Amino acid sequence: MTAAPTAPAPPSLETDPELTKIVSDALTVVSNPTDLLATLFVVVGSVLASALIVRRIRPRLKHRFAWLTLLDYLATPVLSLTLLSLFGLFGDLFDNPLIDLGGTLIALLCLIRLLGAIVELLFRPTATLRFMLRVVTVLLWIYVVLQIFGTRNPLIGQFFSTQWSVLGFSLTTRHILDGLTAGVVIVIVALWGDKAIGNLLRRNRTLQPNFVLALSRIFSVLMWIAALALIFSISGINLTALAAFSGALGIGLGLGLQRLAASYISGLIVLFEQSVRVGDNIATNNIIGRVTRMTVRYTMIRTRDGVEAIVPNDSLTSNVIVNQSWSDRNLRLVCGVLVKGDTDTHAARALFLEAMKAQDRVLQQPPPHMYVTGVNDKGIQLDGHFWINDPENGQHNVVSDIYDSVLQSFRKNGIALVAQ
CATH class of the missing domain: 2.30.30.60 (SH3 type barrels.)
Known part of the structure; x- marks a missing residue:
């Protein structure tokens, strides 16, 4: 069995001689309080001046998403780097290795923030995820800087190698930070993919709405399973051990949530x-x-x-x-009256049938029908059967209109109803 290829190690002070020289010269400047204060004034002043400039420009771009995104991500570090370069024109006054080191770190921040801006422009995350992505770019920069200097400072190296026990899983600080950093980007891409697949299915004219809803939910579940597996893998969590833990958890949840699971299936x-x-x-x-x-x-x-x-x-x-709508949208409704035993049923049925046909919502095909559905000592039961094809517009209202028309016709023709 061959070992899995390992990712290339980040640049460190031991593997990058030029970086080693910059840091050594910077530490020399730190030992001189005057040079240190002057350098801090230059670096902090450049960052604050850049932030103020961005704050003035931002309201003018509030309706331009792409430009506003690039401004939020890159304007402050790029302007800070530009101001530091301009200070270098003053010669020996501000020319020292600590400023060079600060410029190098700000350039690294520009690169990381550029990647974050590309992700946001491509996938258009929600406001919450957009905020998390911007925070992650700063945390990732701090993480990379700590990794670069980790080989020189034993405290930083010990911090990254610290073991943590979470739900029976042994994780290092480095794995946790890797999972958190990559997790935000993976969640953004997964949400975008879920939304894109849903829109693609809805635009398909050959699929029934029920199929669109079912397929979109299945694809959504599969995508989130893949996203979680990728996050766990980056975080260094053993998926085999996780499967055993999930099995035990699934049994417990299955017993408590079996009705909910049955509803989904x-x-x-x-x-x-x-x-x-x-x-x-x-x-x-x-x-x-x-x-x-x-x-x-x-x-x-x-x-x-x-x-x-x-x-x-x-x-x-x-x-x-x-x-009632399985084969078509036609819905049959029934309305009836009880008339006296000596009533002319042919005339009463004709008047009732005419009242049903007069309603606009009553279908002529299939046509309405009248039936004698009962005879007893109280009277004769007449029931009218008719169909409508728009039940969403109400059913009681059309029945009420038919009754109003029937009662008017019966009064005019002397047909009496039986009091119940």
């Missing part, structure tokens, strides 16, 4: 089978209404009373569902 089944779709009129568990929204975990149904009912998806796979 049932949601994928419902979305792929398309037994229920957005816009369908369904009845389940004494809930009757129109499906207005579907997620992997739940389905939202708007009842005839205008109330939103949230139904877990596992109930849609374990209970009987009456889907």
Whole structure:
């Protein structure tokens, strides 16, 4: 078995003679208080002056995302580096190795901040992730600087090699910092990828909305699993040990969250089978209404009373569902009256049928029908059956309009109803 290739070590004072000379000369300047104060004045003054200039320029670019991003990332270090270069024109007054070292470190910050700006311009993270990315660029710069000087200072070297025990995993400070630094960038890329795949699926005209939702959730889960595995690998966490830990954790969570897991699995089944779709009129568990929204975990149904009912998806796979919109959007409604036993049923049915046909929302195909559905000592039950294809616009309202029209026609023609 061959050993895995190791990443090249960062530049150190032992492997870079030029850097060794710069640091040695800088330490010589530090031993002289006057030169040290003058150097600190130059470096700090350059940074503060640059920050003030950027603060004046920034309001003019608030509506230009690309320029504002480059300004936030690069303007201060680039201006500071420029001012330090200008101070070098004064000759011996400000020409010392400590300023050269400061310029080198600021140039390194420019390079790291440039990488952060490229990531932000490419993937457009959210405000929270954008703030984290900008903080990480500064922390990464400090991390690289400490690594460069780590071989010379035993305290810094000991800091990076410190062992930490987290949930049974042994990690070094270096691994933790690597994971945190890379984790922010990986999360930004994963969020961008998740959003891009979702938009790509939604633009596909050949896929049903249920398939789009199910596939986008599956791709999202796979992408986040890959992102977490990459973060763990960079952090030095043994994935084999993590698998054993996840197995034990999964058993415990499975016992406590089995209903939630069943809802997610049932949601994928419902979305792929398309037994229920957005816009369908369904009845389940004494809930009757129109499906207005579907997620992997739940389905939202708007009842005839205008109330939103949230139904877990596992109930849609374990209970009987009456889907009134499975084959088409036509929905049959029934309204009836009880008339006296001596009523002319032919005339009453004709008037009732005319009242139903007069409504704009009542479909003519299939046509409405009238039936005698019951005869008893109280009277004769007449029921009208009709269809509509827009139940989302209400059902009680069209029934109410039909009753109003029927009552007016019955009064004009002397047809009396039975008091119940």
